[in-house]
Amino acid sequence: MSAKIKVAILGATGAVGQRFVQLLENHPWFEISALAASERSAGKAYTEAVNWKLDTPLPERVRKLPVLEAKPGFEAAIAFSGLDSKVAGPIEEEFAQAGYAVISNSKNHRMDEDVPLLLPEINADHIGLIEIQKNKRGYKKGFIVTNSNCSAMALCLGLAPIDQAFGIEKVMVTTLQAISGAGYPGVPALDIVGNVIPYIGEEEEKMERETQKILGKFKNGKIENHPMILSATTTRVPVIDGHTESVNVKLQKRVSLDEVKSAFRNYFSVPQKLKLPSAPEHPVVLKEEIDRPQPRLDVNIQKGMATIVGRVRPCPIFDWKFVILGHNTIRGAAGAAILNAELLKSQGFLS
C-alpha cells in the first residue's frame, strides 16, 4: 500500500473544519498532516484550540496536532478550506499560488469564471476549468476548486435526475434550514427555539445563481449557466442538521409520475461509477412514505452523503412538486469537498 496523500485543513477549528476532521478519520486516500486556524488558536494543540461540537469523539490522531497559522508551508498536497468568507479569498489564492490543490467550501471563489463549482454527480467535466484557471492565474501546480452552498447542493442533487432526463425550465423553492448551517456560535438560541426565522442572509441569491452554474455546461472553456429560472425563499428552523426544501418544478416536457420517480430512483453518476470512497451508493434516495423525508430520521442515510427526495406529486401550477432533504454539513459542506478531492485524485489532478 502506498502512502496516503497529505492534506491540510484551513479553518480547522470551525464548524466545517470539525466535519473535515471527523470525516477524514481513517480516510483510505487522505491523511491530515496539518491543521490551520486563526492566529488566536495558532500554537495550541488542536484539542485545546477546538470547541469540539460533534457527537463522535475527537479523533485520537489529531488531538495533539499543533494548530498552525493559515500560511503556505505545510507538508500537504491538498488544502481543504473551511475558512470564514471574511478571510478565505486571499488565503486560498495564496495557497493555490504556492502549489496546493485548494478545495474550498467557502463562497469567495465559487462564482469566479475560471473556478469550478464542482459537484461530481452533476458536472465532473467542469474540472476542465482547472487548466484554464492555472494558465490565466499563472498557478504552476496549485488551483482552486469549490463546492456550493449547502442549500444549493441539496437542490442541485434533487433537480439533476429530472433535469438530465426531461429538462427543467423553472424552479420555485422554499427551504427549512438547520441551525448548523450557520456555523458556530451561529444562531442565538433565543432567536430560534420554538421559532422560525424567514430569512437567511444572501442565501436566496446563492441558491439561485450557484444552481445555474452547477447545472451549467462546460463549453469552449467556459461554464454556460443552465437557463432555468429559480425563485428561492430560505428560512431557518430549529433543527440541528438537515436542510428540507419544498420544490416545485416546470419541465420541458410532459412525463408521467412513474417516469419522474424512476429518474430519481435510477440516478447513478460519475462518483458511483468510479466508486469514490465517499460516494453514496445511491446519490438520490426516493422515499415513498407520505410523511418523509424528515431531518431527524433521514439525514444520516448513507452517512449523510445521500440526498433524499419524497412526496413526489403533481403540481397544479407547474408540473411536479416534491421535498428534498440533504445533510448540510456533510453532503452540503465538508463531505462535498472531500468527494471533490476524490474525483480530482481519480482523474490524476493530485499527482
Place this chain on the structure above:
Amino acid sequence: MSAKIKVAILGATGAVGQRFVQLLENHPWFEISALAASERSAGKAYTEAVNWKLDTPLPERVRKLPVLEAKPGFEAAIAFSGLDSKVAGPIEEEFAQAGYAVISNSKNHRMDEDVPLLLPEINADHIGLIEIQKNKRGYKKGFIVTNSNCSAMALCLGLAPIDQAFGIEKVMVTTLQAISGAGYPGVPALDIVGNVIPYIGEEEEKMERETQKILGKFKNGKIENHPMILSATTTRVPVIDGHTESVNVKLQKRVSLDEVKSAFRNYFSVPQKLKLPSAPEHPVVLKEEIDRPQPRLDVNIQKGMATIVGRVRPCPIFDWKFVILGHNTIRGAAGAAILNAELLKSQGFLS
C-alpha cells in the same frame, strides 16, 4: 345595558374549545351559558373535565359550569363548534335544526354549497347564503356558518389586499405550521422536537379549495369560486403557535413594489368599519424588518387577530413573493368564529 347573548361551546374541552372559553371571557356581547363535550366528560365540572393548556388562567366564571352532552336543549342563541370532525357533521345540523346559530370551526360543512365559509374582511356578503340554506334545509331559525382551516385563513388574509387591488392569478405556497394546529394531544413530541414533518393530512387540499371559496363571489345565490390556481405544500415545525407561509403570487397586472406594500398597509375592511369587538385595528400588518414576521415575536400582534406580512419582494418567476404569519388557534380558529358571530349579530342575524 342589555343582557348579553348566551352562547354554548360544543367541544369545549378540546384545543379550540379552550380558546373559545379564553377569548369569550369578558366579551362585550356574548356570554358562555353552556359547555358541551363528549359523553366521557359530561357531568363533570369544566375545571375537572378540561386539561387546560393555555397560558392564561382558566376563567373563574366557567370553572364550575357543568359539562353537558352535545345535544340541543341549552339556553343559548349561538352554538360555537370546536367539535372533532369525526362527529361534528350531524351534531351541527341537529343544532341548526333546533334553532341555534351554529358557528363552526370544523371542516365538515365548509364546502357545502349553501354554507358560508365566512371571513368578514373578505366575504361578509357571503352571509347571503344563510337565507338560501334555511330555505333549502328547512331550518326555521338556526343555520350553519363556518370558518376556514387555519392555514387557509392566514393565506386568504395575506392574499386579499393584493387580490382586491390587482387580481391574483396563481399562488404557490409552502407552510411551516405550528403544532397547536393539530389539537391535543396532536403531534407526538418524538416526531417534531428538532425535526420537520413535510406533510399534514388533507391540509394542502383544504388550503387550495377553501381559499378559492373564501375569495369567491356570491352571485345568483351561489358562491362562484375565485379562478386563481393554487399549489400548496404544508409542513409541520416545532413552533407552539403561528403558521408561517412562504408565498409566491402572479398578478393580473404589473404593479410596483410600493403599490403592493400600500395595498397591504392600507387594507381595511368590513369588521374594521363596523368596529366589531374582536376585529383587529389593522387586519394586515406589514413588517419592513428583513427577518420578520417570526412566530415567537409577532404572533400575538393585535391579540392574535392580525395577519402579518413581511419580506415583500419581486419573484423571478411570478410577480411577488412574501411571507405570511397568522395565529392559527386565534385568528385561524376560535377568534375567527367569534368574529363571524360578531358580524352576524351586527347584521341582525342573531335577534
Place this chain on the structure above:
Amino acid sequence: MSAKIKVAILGATGAVGQRFVQLLENHPWFEISALAASERSAGKAYTEAVNWKLDTPLPERVRKLPVLEAKPGFEAAIAFSGLDSKVAGPIEEEFAQAGYAVISNSKNHRMDEDVPLLLPEINADHIGLIEIQKNKRGYKKGFIVTNSNCSAMALCLGLAPIDQAFGIEKVMVTTLQAISGAGYPGVPALDIVGNVIPYIGEEEEKMERETQKILGKFKNGKIENHPMILSATTTRVPVIDGHTESVNVKLQKRVSLDEVKSAFRNYFSVPQKLKLPSAPEHPVVLKEEIDRPQPRLDVNIQKGMATIVGRVRPCPIFDWKFVILGHNTIRGAAGAAILNAELLKSQGFLS
C-alpha cells in the same frame, strides 16, 4: 397628578435593558428620560440601536429617544442598570457618586458589605444599609441597591415563606434554567436545541451565597448571613423564559404538609401591604396540580412577578421537596429592580 420620577436605563439595548423598557411603559410612578448603552450604539435612535427581541412592540415613546453614553449627566433620579458585568462596577459607582439612585441588576456590587441585595418581600429592612453606604463611600445623594441573580431570586421567594414560618437548615437545589437568562446572543442554538447543558458559569456560587445574604438579618449596621447551608447544581434547558428549580429542604422543626402549604399560600409581605405598583397580589402561588408549575403555562402568572411553587411533598432524606418556577427576566431581573425602586420611593429614598 404630580410629575413622574425620571429614570435612566443603563445598558438599555441588552436583554435586561429591553425588559426595563417594556415594563416601564405606562408605569404610574416612573418615566424613562434617558437610554444609555455602549459607545457603539451611542448617538443612534433607540429603535435603530436595539435589536428588539420581546414579543410586545417597542413602546412608541422610546423609539426615537437617542441612545447616550453611560455617563452621568442625564436628567433622571434613578439609573436602572442592566449593564454587562464586565463594565458595570465602576460605571455604577460613578452614577452613585453623581447623585443617582443606582438600582442594579448586575452582579458587581451585590456582595459588597454596604450594598443591599434587596428583595422587598423578604428583606425590605436591608435598605437601612443605604445610609451606611453613603457615609462610608462619601456619596451625597446617590447610592447603589442591587437585586440578586435570577435563579437565586426564585429560590429565595420559594424558601422565604417556610423559612419565616419554620426555619430552614439545609437546601439542596437543582435548576433547569431558561436560555433568556444568558442574555443575547447568549447561548448558541447548536448547544441547546434538543439538549441540556449541565453547567452555568458562576451560577451555583451565586445561588448559594446570594441566598444567604438575601435571607440574612440586618443587625448592627451589617447583614448577618442566614446560616442555612445550600448546595446548588445549575443546568440550562431549551426553554425561553422561566427557571424551574427542584428543591429539597431541611427545616428546624417538624411540621405537617398542611402547615407547609399554608405557609406558601398565605405568604404576604411588605410590597403587598404597601400595594407597590409592580407587586404581585400573591408573591407565591401554590399549584396543586401534580404536574405543575411548568414554564410555558405558568411563567406569566401575575405578569411574571409571582413565584410559583408546586409538587410539595415529603422528602425521604430532608423534610420537604418541591418545585419552584420564576420568570427569570421579569421577577428575576428587570421587574425585581423596578419593585426595588418602588419600595425605595415608598420609603422616601427617592425624594
Place this chain on the structure above:
Amino acid sequence: MSAKIKVAILGATGAVGQRFVQLLENHPWFEISALAASERSAGKAYTEAVNWKLDTPLPERVRKLPVLEAKPGFEAAIAFSGLDSKVAGPIEEEFAQAGYAVISNSKNHRMDEDVPLLLPEINADHIGLIEIQKNKRGYKKGFIVTNSNCSAMALCLGLAPIDQAFGIEKVMVTTLQAISGAGYPGVPALDIVGNVIPYIGEEEEKMERETQKILGKFKNGKIENHPMILSATTTRVPVIDGHTESVNVKLQKRVSLDEVKSAFRNYFSVPQKLKLPSAPEHPVVLKEEIDRPQPRLDVNIQKGMATIVGRVRPCPIFDWKFVILGHNTIRGAAGAAILNAELLKSQGFLS
C-alpha cells in the same frame, strides 16, 4: 460456527420493541425468529405493522417477518419483552411457564421477590434467584429476568463505582429525562416544546426502590435491599434521547476527589471481564470538561451502552455531587435486556 440462539420480541412494534430489533441486527449470538405484538398488528408484515421511528433503516431481515400474537408457540429460546405494562404481567408468566427465558423491560415483575432485577455490572450474582423462582413457580425450563427503569439504570451505574469503593448512605437526585422514555406516541409536543414538565408518573418511586434492589445483596436466597436512602425528583425536558441526572451523595467515609474520580474511571466489572458482545468497554466514562455530559453530544458514547459521569465536585451538604447521563432506550431499556441475555448465556442459563 454454530447456529445462533433464536429470540422472539414481544411488543415488537413499540418504542422499546423497535430498539430490540435495531440492536439485535447482526448480533453474534442471537437471531430474531419471531415478532409479536397486539392483536391489531397481528397478521401484518412487520414493515407494515410498525411505525419505525429510529434513525437507522428498518433491518432488511425482519421487514417481511409476520407479526404474531403474543402467545407461546414461537420457535425461540428467549422472549425479550417490551410489552406495555398494562398487559405484560400475565403474558410474561405464560411465556416463562411455557419454557422461554423471558427477559423483560416491563415493570410488572421487577419487584417480585423471586425475580432478578439484573444489571450485570452490579449484581450478576442475582441470577441465583432464577433457580429459586423456578422452584417456587413450578417453571420447568423458563424463567423471568427483568431490567430496571431507564432512570434507575443510569443512576445505579453512576452510583455503583463509589458505592462499591466507599459505601453510599444517601442519594438526592433530580432527573432531566428525554421524551423517548415515555414511548410512542408518548408526550404530546404541545406539552414539552420549549417547556419542562416537573413530574413523571411513578418514576420517583421506581428510582428509589429499584435502586435499592439492584444495589442489594443476594443472601440466603433473597435480595437484601441496599440500605441507602434515596430521594428523587423526576422531570421531563425536550431532549430526544438521554436522561441527565443531578446527583448528591453522602458516603460512609471521607475520601478525596481523586479517589472518587478514580473509582469512576477504573470501574470494570463482570460484563467487561466476560467480554459480553454488548458490554461497553468502560461501563462508566468520566468527563472532565466542565460542561459535560450533554445528551446531544455524549449519549451515544460506546454505542449508547456507557454511563457518562461529569462535574464531580464536593457538595457543601453531603459529600459529593455530580451529573450522570445514560441512553434511556439503549442502556436504559433494550440494550440492558440484551446484555442480561448475554450474561445468562455466558453462565449457561440458555442452553
